[in-house]
Amino acid sequence: MFNGRRYSFKPKRDKFGVLGDVPYLPLTLTYQNRSVEVMGLLDREASVNVLPYNVGVQLGASWEEQRFSVTLAGNLARNEHTWKA
Template sequence: MPSTIEFPFPDDEALPSIPITLSYADFSVSANALLDTGSTVNLLPYDIGLQLGAIWEEQTVRLPLAGNLARVEARGLFVHVQIGNLEPVRPAFAWAKVSQVPLILGQTNFFREFDVCFQRSRHTMEITHF
């Protein structure tokens, strides 16, 4: 049975983001994540990965980034994500070795786990997990 949660869509000038809780090992971090349908991957800033207790040297899967981040080193990291009262999921993130980037939920694999409906005229976003 699908579960849906609704969030307010931000003003015209702000980008759509949602509050999430990330968990890894024995640590949790609450943060706002940008919903980016144009991003091919989920992106985790370096400082958030450290707050979660992840150790850079233990992550052996190297991931190439593109665009403005093409020169930034990234490694794969699976992190549990909780969105409101929806069932938690464990998507893959490109953990970037830079902290001055947003936490991004992208096509691989957030938008494969969830259906997202942007209803800008109603100022809402609906996120459904099946």
């Protein structure tokens, strides 16, 4: 059996001012020799994870040097995009 953990739902307003409860997970992110404590959205169904730009900057990431390829799904699956941050 899995050892489950419970995380409280916190109220959050979206850009339209609508209030909803969302589960946040406290995280410590580490890159090279830097660490940042953040609150991450707990989304079990997510297929994409996003690191906010300012968190990457705090960790010392050099966004200008990052290049990555994104595989698109659905009606855009035939296209491949390489993004420069």
